[in-house]
Amino acid sequence: MTLQQLTYLVTVADCGNITDAAEKLFISQPSLSAAIQNLEKEMGVKAFVRSNKGVVVTREGEELLSFARMLLEQADNMKEHFGSENVRPPKFSVSCQHYSFAVNAFVDLIKKYDADQYSFIIRETQTGEIIDDVASGKSEVGVIYLSKNNEEILSKLIKKSGLIFEELKVAKPHVFISNKHPLSGKELVTFDDLKPYPYLVFEQGEKNSFYYAEELVSMLDFPKNIQVRDRATLFNLVIGLNGFTVSSGVIDQKLNGKAIIARPLKMDAQMRIGIVTKKNMILSRYGETYIEALNKHLSIG
Template sequence: MTLQQLKYLVTVAECGSITAAAEKLYISQPSLSTSIHSLEKEMGVTAFIRSKKGITITHEGEQLLSYARMLLEQADNMKDHFGKGKKRTPKFSVSCQHYSFAVNAYVDLIRHFDSDQYSFILRETQTGEIIDDVANGRSEIGILYLSPDNEAILSKMIKNKDLQFIELFVADPHVFLSADHPLAHKDIIEIDDLIPYPYLVYEQGEQNSFYFSEELIPMLDFPKNIQVRDRATLFNLLIGLHGFTVCSGVIDQKLNGDNIIARPLHFSSQMRIGCIVRKHTILSPYASFYQEALKKHLSI
């Protein structure tokens, strides 16, 4: 097994076909196929099922890809650490829930490591995908929250995937609503105050249960519910329908605009916002910088 073979494996998975991967890697298709077959034979697995339409990744292949991405990432981190003076292309990926501070920290990261070439990825995605992305090596860091209600389930998933949770910030729940909302004048909002208004939540796909919710309060507590996939849609509905959502209270006026405000919610639970990373790995300089940038924006 070589790092080159692992790179070939990951590239084939990303491209979805041997032909496209060979073109991207500037090698012949037969050479790439031989290299992949050799790796599969050495590992005793079938990573891909080949067909005229391309390739399909097997369950064993997904596991092999997870290790391959981790090893390639660690090799890059080692080069960054010991290869002083050598110019490298910055590369870093994060998967997170929909937090403005995560975006602001990412802006700091890109500005700090700006160069003629770089490859940065920021995925605002569903909670289950965040855990899978980090476990499978698609992202080096994930950002989510734990609470007394979801901690048992999510902590078990995190542990079973050989990840660890690093707490960054403990937040009291707040209500996000428009500046002209009928409740905007209240210093503290009660649960009963919210019942007449649409509750906006981020849709979680197949794992659409309270344990994976980005919001602290279950949808069942309110008669009107709207599920969305992106931040812009949620904020437009907050303004257009006098809707609301429940989150950390960390808000950025430059990113979210003056029309969105946060008000404390009278609710006993708290949100422990933090990072998930793989255990027993060395973080890249980008991941280390990003963690510090998160702490800075969470302390403002």
């Protein structure tokens, strides 16, 4: 097994077919196919199911790809650590729940490593996908929260996926509402106060259970519920419908505007906001910088 073979494996998976991958790698299609077959034989797995339409990654292939991405990332990190800072263009990917502070940290990262060429990815996505992204190597860092409601289930999934959770901040639950909301003048908001208004939550797809929810409060506690997929839509509905959502209270007016405000929610609960990373993985300088920026913005909120 060589790093070159692992690069070939990941490129084929990303392209979805041998022909495009060969063009991207500047090698012949037969040479690429042979390299992949040799790797499959050595590892004793069938990574792809091949057809006229391209390739489909098998379950064994997904596991092999996870290791391949991790090893390639670690090789790059080692080169950067012991070699020149300009070994490769800046490259980093993070998957996160819908937090403005996660975006702010991402902005700080790009500003620090701005260059003529770079590749940065931020995925504001569903909780289950965040864990999957980090486990598969698609993202170096994931940003989620744990609480007494979801910790047992998510901690088992994190451990099973070969990941670890590191707590960065413990936050009390808040509601995000419009600055013109009828409850905006209250210093402390109760459940009864909120029941007349639409409760806005992030939809979690196939894993749409309370354990994967980004909000501390179940939809069952409120009669009016709206599920959305992105933060901009949610905030538009918060303003347009006098809706609300439940989150950490960490919000940046520069990023989200002054129309959205946070008010404490009367609730005996905590959000343990933190990161998930691969166990025993050496972070890249970009991952370390991103986590430093996260800590900075969480300390402000």
